[in-house]
Amino acid sequence: MAKTKFCEGISDISDSYMGFIIDQWGVLHDGEELFPGVEDCLKELKERKKTILILSNSDERAETNKEKLKKMGLGPSLYNAIVTPAEVLWEGFATRKDGVFEKMGNKCYIFGRRGQEEVYKDSGIEIVDDIDKADFVLILGMDYPRKTLMDYESTIRKAIQKRLKAYCQSPDSLSTIGEGLLTGPLLLARRYEDSGGIVHYMGKPHKLIFNYCIQYLQKKDIYPAQTVMLGDTMAHDVIGANASGIDTCLFRSGLHAANFAHCKTPKEMNNALRNLIAVYNNVMPTYLAPELRWGKALPDRKHKKRKQPS
Numbered sequence: 001m002a003k004t005k006f007c008e009g010i011s012d013i014s015d016s017y018m019g020f021i022i023d024q025w026g027v028l029h030d031g032e033e034l035f036p037g038v039e040d041c042l043k044e045l046k047e048r049k050k051t052i053l054i055l056s057n058s059d060e061r062a063e064t065n066k067e068k069l070k071k072m073g074l075g076p077s078l079y080n081a082i083v084t085p086a087e088v089l090w091e092g093f094a095t096r097k098d099g100v101f102e103k104m105g106n107k108c109y110i111f112g113r114r115g116q117e118e119v120y121k122d123s124g125i126e127i128v129d130d131i132d133k134a135d136f137v138l139i140l141g142m143d144y145p146r147k148t149l150m151d152y153e154s155t156i157r158k159a160i161q162k163r164l165k166a167y168c169q170s171p172d173s174l175s176t177i178g179e180g181l182l183t184g185p186l187l188l189a190r191r192y193e194d195s196g197g198i199v200h201y202m203g204k205p206h207k208l209i210f211n212y213c214i215q216y217l218q219k220k221d222i223y224p225a226q227t228v229m230l231g232d233t234m235a236h237d238v239i240g241a242n243a244s245g246i247d248t249c250l251f252r253s254g255l256h257a258a259n260f261a262h263c264k265t266p267k268e269m270n271n272a273l274r275n276l277i278a279v280y281n282n283v284m285p286t287y288l289a290p291e292l293r294w295g296k297a298l299p300d301r302k303h304k305k306r307k308q309p310s
Contacts, residue, residue, distance in 0.1 A: 004250075004273060006266060007287050009295015010041055010230070013249065019217045019227035020045060021241065022079075023204075024056035024065070026232040026254040027292050034072050035253075037293035042078040044294045051220055052079040053213050055229075057170045057203040057236065059140070061119060062087045081216060085169045085202035086119050088212050089138075093123040100167075100200045100208065105135020109159070111152065111188050112140030131158045137166040139185045139192065139199070152188060160197045170203040205240025214244065230292060232256070234280040242283050250285035251292060 007013060025031065028038050045052060058065055062082040070076070092101040093108075108125045110117050117127050120138070128134050137159050142149070159166070168189040189199045202208055214224055224245040231237020232254020241248045252260040259276050263269040269288070277284050289295075 004270075004285050005287050006269065007249070007289040007295070009289060009293045010249075011044070011295040011298050012289075013228065013287055014045065014048060014050070014298070017050070017226055017228045017247070019051050019053070019220075019222040021053045021055050021213055021227060021229045021246070022292070023229075023231035023233070023237050024054050024058070024069075024082075027230060027251060028054070028069070028074065029072055032072070034074055035291065037291065039074060039078065041292055041294045042074070046078055051217060051222055053216065054079050054082045055204065055209070055213060056082070056084050058084040059086055059116070059119070059170050060084060061090060083209065083213055083216070085209060088202050088209055089167060089169060090120060090123045093120060093125045104165070107133055107135045108138050109134035109136075109155075109164075110138045110140060111142070111155075111185070112138075113143045116140045131155050131162070131164075134159070134162070134164055137164050137192070137197075139166055139168040139188050141185045142188060149187060149191060152191070156188075156192055156195055156197070159192070160195045165198045165200065166192050168199050168201045168203075171201045171206065204236035205243065207240075207244060210240055210244040210246070214246075228286070234276060234283070234285075238285045239280060239283050247286040249287040249289055251289055253291035 022028065027035075029035060042052065054065070054069075056065060062084060065082045065084060066076060069082075092098055093104075096102060096104065106124070106126050107128045108120070109128055109131045117138075117140075121127070131137075142152070166189065168185050170184075171186045171189065189201065193199050200208060204210075214227075217223070217227060228247045228249055229237055229241035230249045230251070231241075232251045234250065234256065238248045238250055250256070256276060259272050260269060263272050273285075273288060
């Protein structure tokens with residue numbers, strides 16, 4: 001079994017890839033400020049003609065995320081596109097081109113809080129308040145505390161009886177209320193599946209959003225073997241990209257920072273990584289790096305595109 005390679009920075013692997021898919025929250029910024037070294041790293045990649053996609057499980061569309069990044073100091077010249085579940089859904093509803101959006105109908109019933117539907121009002125779908133009039137279901141979350149899971153049971157049963165397929169926007173957008181009650185869309189989506197319904201999940205680690213990234217890159221003649229995912233979570237970034245045939249780089253500074261906090265030697269780092277991947281079905285990241293930073297300076301040379309294996 002191949003071992004994870006330890007890297008000091010992205011310069012260590014930049015020659016090997018033309019496409020870079022980068023997680024947003026926890027990798028680029030903390031929600032308010034960019035992390036040190038991020039801007040310089042992206043500048044280096046763009047100077048080498050790399051294609052950069054920012055991939056987030058945000059419940060907002062790309063343009064909204066673009067403005068937030070701009071306020072933090074990360075301009076659109078440093079990446080090619082932002083991909084979010086909301087963006088993929090909006091485009092799917094508007095074009096009906098992808099397989100999961102074909103023959104979906106037009107009338108949508110939404111599980112969510114008031115105002116969440118605003119993102120999709122100009123996508124060409126008709127939002128209805130009666131499940132009996134719906135052609136499909138969009139799961140955005142629970143309207144807690146006004147509603148609990150029990151309040152949705154009868155509507156879910158009707159939807160299943162009508163054989164309505166459902167779309168779940170962001171399967172990891174969960175919140176903890178009181179003694180650990182999950183009020184995000186995942187709880188409703190699982191209940192929908194348990195009742196016999198079909199749910200198409202849009203966010204990481206599910207394949208639909210990675211396929212969207214792959215299709216974008218293929219239009220630029222970049223394929224999965226020429227692409228790497230840079231992220232800070234095993235569950236979403238590493239597992240999701242790995243399942244789509246994309247190499248991965250896990251950052252120690254993110255969600256799993258505590259796992260590596262006391263490591264002082266490569267051996268200790270390797271043991272910590274082995275313990276971590278054991279929790280995630282032994283899916284192993286291709287690379288392990290401290291954080292999103294450039295690292296060592298590279299010789300001044302032209303980076304050549306790696307050929308796709310025949």
